[in-house]
Amino acid sequence: MIAGAEAGLLHLTGERGRKPVRPGLGLTDMCTGLYMHGAIMAALHARERSGVGQRIDGSLFETQVALLVNVGLSWLNLGIEAERWGTQHPSVVPYDAFKTSDLYFVCGATNDKQFAQLAKTLGRPDLSRDERFKTNPDRVTHREALAEILEQLFQQKTTAMWEQEFEGSGLPYATINTMERVFEHPQIAARNMVEEMQFDAAVNGAIKVIGMLGGHNGQTIASICILTTRIRSGHQVQQDPGINPIAASIAWRTYKRSVT
Numbered sequence: 001m002i003a004g005a006e007a008g009l010l011h012l013t014g015e016r017g018r019k020p021v022r023p024g025l026g027l028t029d030m031c032t033g034l035y036m037h038g039a040i041m042a043a044l045h046a047r048e049r050s051g052v053g054q055r056i057d058g059s060l061f062e063t064q065v066a067l068l069v070n071v072g073l074s075w076l077n078l079g080i081e082a083e084r085w086g087t088q089h090p091s092v093v094p095y096d097a098f099k100t101s102d103l104y105f106v107c108g109a110t111n112d113k114q115f116a117q118l119a120k121t122l123g124r125p126d127l128s129r130d131e132r133f134k135t136n137p138d139r140v141t142h143r144e145a146l147a148e149i150l151e152q153l154f155q156q157k158t159t160a161m162w163e164q165e166f167e168g169s170g171l172p173y174a175t176i177n178t179m180e181r182v183f184e185h186p187q188i189a190a191r192n193m194v195e196e197m198q199f200d201a202a203v204n205g206a207i208k209v210i211g212m213l214g215g216h217n218g219q220t221i222a223s224i225c226i227l228t229t230r231i232r233s234g235h236q237v238q239q240d241p242g243i244n245p246i247a248a249s250i251a252w253r254t255y256k257r258s259v260t
Helices: 002-006 027-050 060-066 069-078 112-121 125-129 136-141 143-154 159-166 179-183 186-190 217-232 245-259
Strands: 095-099 104-108 173-176 194-198 206-210
Touching: 002 027, 002 060, 027 060, 095 143, 104 159, 112 125, 112 136, 136 143, 159 173
Parallel strands: none
Antiparallel strands: 095 104, 104 173, 194 206
């Protein structure tokens, strides 16, 4: 969170007019890892071609600044300060998350034709003829008034009912899924996104991991989990012959994070 604060991420995250909030995931940390992955692959490719090694340098701060993209460029070139918008869009209205009778539902209308379709889908075709909402600039000006109307409409039905209403409408929409709903999604099974592997320290002898495991990935992850457990029991895994040093290093860092 510290790097995210210094590099501007927390200035962008949160509801309009409210205090900044921390993203629900360690985005800066993970993106730094992804950037370093690309750098490592490029360095290996360069070594194969030239025979010369490469020095790789990166940081959480630099990664997060690079991720500012459009809002950073707006400041550098136009002097426009970024704002917090929550789930709203600064220049397209409506584009937001709305509370249904049970969950939250994201939808939007990126042009006037789509807004007319949205109004019809919500059972209020008259909204597209309202002088306040006829064009996108009008809707941006009167976003609060429109949001209040839409919020009342969405709360009248469940998320499943709205999904049926929006199916085939041509509008962009999605449910904000809970973890339970995420892992029930058919795409999870279709893409083999969850794997189960042996883990003797687990109560049932196995754990589930997220992501497609290929090559030796599964073995490496299993080694990290097992080594972390052994470290917790006071075992000095670095002294064991035959231990994968990378797995041992990751396991040690995992253990240190869990106790600090």
